[in-house]
Amino acid sequence: MPPISTTQATAAPLVEPALPSSPWGMFFRGFLKNPGMVGSIVPSSNKLIRRMLAPVDWANTKLFVEYGPGVGTFSRAILDRLPADGVYLAIDTCPDFIRYLRQTIRDDRMRVVHGSAADVERIVAEHGFEKADYVLSGLPFSTLPPGVGDAIADATQAVIRPGGAFLVYQFAPKVHALLAPRWANIDHAVEWWNMPPANLYWANQPAA
Template sequence: MPPISTTSDAPAATLPVRGTPSPWSLFLKGFLKHPAMVGSIIPSSAKLVRRMLAPVDWSATKLFVEYGPGVGTFSRAILDQMAPDAVYIAIDTNADFVRYLRQTIRDDRMRAVHGSAADVERIVADHGFTAADYVLSGLPFSTLPAGVGDAIADATARVIRPGGAFLVYQFAPKIAELLAPRFDAIDHSVEWWNIPPANLYWAHRAGD
């Protein structure tokens, strides 16, 4: 089911759909069903969202990818800043979250995909791109099954264009050891205004 279309130069809008659960109840349900795949029991704070996206060069962004968009906490902020001709791919293994995003976010630049972040290269190619400018992830790398984190990190490093970046927010610092050998420079900070406080990483690929 494709996203509900609207004009792409307007702020991302939501459409209440009869029978659609509230984002809070859906997020809690997702955490209880798949705690290893959902990093927190509540969505990220608005301050974390702003800080995480602050380094993005939106004028040079044609493809933005997010792993684990959940109920769209970042989705609206991303779409509000993207160019009218840019594309946003949101990949989630939870079919409930994907269905919710398709039903509630009215923006034809968004592609909500039910799939694994480890398959990001295929997903990006399926949507007509050879690389992503930025990839964002809140997946809890410290609790992913053995080998999955490495597979996602490898695929992400390959799919990001030179000059692009992998933006990661985590509640445990394990991700640093995955990023270090795969990216050319890494910036780190902590956002205390979040429950729980989060480690923020911006892993950069060197430009051509």
């Protein structure tokens, strides 16, 4: 038998690096690694979260989808409001955020998926649903690669049930140009108690 080299004898399985323990540290790390996919250097304020989620008809919500949940800034608020038989589907492209959410939030109603928002129809179907009641997004549409925003908007319009809505918060108002050709009924507000102030949009899907 050939001798075992020092490298072979001491090799150990690869271990994923530890994640920051605090949401702020994790959020800042995500911003540094991919600033184009994280809309702000700080998480959203509680006032923004409450105002953004206020129009949701929670009693009739079976599937709530979020694009780019990050460190779960909205996740706990969503789970606090979601019915016991509801499902919260969180989709993110960042593996670190996916790991962090799975480690820090333990709730059977929450399903965390590593994937693209543009594939939301397939992801929703894979989780046993035909449509979503609501979709929430804080993705920075103004900094996404060309065509990606349109693909996400088209897929989102197709996946939301009649009477549901696409909830969008942005720090630049340019997203209205993306929403307007697809949704005729759009409510808009500005949340000043946030850093930076955020534009809030509720693109309402026509009722059946």
